[in-house]
Amino acid sequence: MQILPYKKEHHEFRKRLREFCKKEVIPNIPMWEQQKLVPKEVWQHMGRSGFLCPTVDKRYGGLGGDFLYSVILAEEIAYTNHSGLFASLHSDVVVPYIVSYGSEEIKQKYLPGCVKGDIITAVAMTEPDAGSDLSSIKTIAQDQGDYFVLNGSKTFISNGINCDLVVVAARDPDIEDPYKAMSLYLVEDGTEGFNKGNKLDKMGMHSQDTAELFFVNCKIPKKNILGQKTMVFLC
């Protein structure tokens, strides 16, 4: 009996992905584990082969598939016995923020790159003093008319070294209630004031480039806010 309603297309997707992993992923894992990084080219190769962001709409270059494709993606990467190529985090955690809350302009700007693997994404919420208690984050985003200015530091950020685009949770310092003060912002790699720290030395997941991220007077365009301001705890 088939519990999940996989169709022929799903099985074919899994077959192609498993072939890809067998050829392009598994033989390289020992090297990636040692280098503590998966080369960006692998992400691009994977994206161009149609395996990243399978649920993203065809308008943005995606497969427009259902969530079963995401399940298959998660399973097959896990099956390779490594976690550096954290495609599920990119495809099914971070990119959906953009899909759900990004303006049309933002979607057109970033989604095609996310699908092709030219843009690797990360999400930055955890801070040294804010783990389970997200409301206690200290990173602030100050509204300065034409742009937001971010200050603060994040830690344990998966894809932290490779990321080209980060969804950052930050507080508006002018709002007292921590649950109302928080919003999500998109920060591009290379933005002045955005710096990546060292790769963190972990118990396992060695090829996963978990890192600290720092924001020092990091100016980002107004349009890079995701969704409505202060909506983080409301949705």
Added chain:
Amino acid sequence: MVNLDKFQKDIIKAAKEFAKGEFEPEAALEYDGEGVFPHEVINKAKELGFIGIHFSEQYTGAGLTYFEEVILSEALAQVDSTFGISIMYSVVGAEPIFLFGSEEQKSEFLPKVIEGDEIICHALGNNYDFILGANSPCIRVESIQDGAFILNGELSNVINGPCADWLIFCIHGSQIHRDEDFCIFLVPLDMDGIEIEPKVKGLGWSMCPRANIVFNNVELDKTYFLRNGYIGKKELMRFWASEMIIIAGLCLGIAKGSLDKALDYVKVREQFNKKLMDFPVTREKISEMLIKVLQARLITYNAAKALSNTTRKTSWKKLSKIVSQVSMAKVSSARAAKEVSDQSIQLLGGYGYMREYHVERFYRDAKCCELLGGNIHANRELIIQNAV
């Protein structure tokens, strides 16, 4: 509760002082990362008399018992499990000489190991399958020429193999028509025909490098025998028990050491404007951890005391019972070590997973304790065999 006398308390105090002074956290990260055998720290432990304390004074030991070895293991591993394991295990290879060696061998080798720079490794774990009723020889007797054995084969995963000077191993008597015995050898590792193939670092016990030791037509005559060359099952059991009790002691240290780290953390870390210690779920976890540590300690101390009272003359029946107790101690303390260090990582959250917080190493070392000294299934078999 177990009452320790003043002397025993002093051992623990001295061991912890030594460990806090010598087990440098930075060095631990480096040695663990690269799988380095900490020669210098071990030599300092030798200078201070922490090595081989249960060996008799005539062989430069301290004339103490397995019980003191256990509390020493616990104290060292509590401060840093990987260093502690390396120090305590550096002498386990010499145990067969202490238990089965001739007088001359004891006088010659034990001082070299206790005070000198030499390391003896053992591969008696390769004979552990015997307990499970299997007997697949790693080393084959190819032929016997003029009383000398010609041996081929491979001993796998020999701890301290890459840095040892001598090796103790045995072959099952069935290969030489002595079914009831094991034929035991003490050989220099630079001998013709012996090849040492270092293995890549494993999950834990990273300061105890491992090697496969390959025999290519190695010729051993009776001068390489340990004692007269033959030991019985009972003697081998005594050796295994001595190894298990040390590992059990190390596990107590792992459990207690990781619990210490977790306690330090939950007392200061705040989330939701409260110390972690003030959350009911934390209190539940910590109390469970405390129970596990004490349970493991009681069963291990009890078994260590029983084992300390055995001699070569102890009857098979009595020894089986004590070996069963020691196995129980090893199984339960390894389980406590793994579960408590697991929960410690959990309480530290992401920080627990980071190497620099020195908690995850306890967990990795704990897992290896379930596999070494006979894996816990072989240990359990000893318990069952005594019970039925």
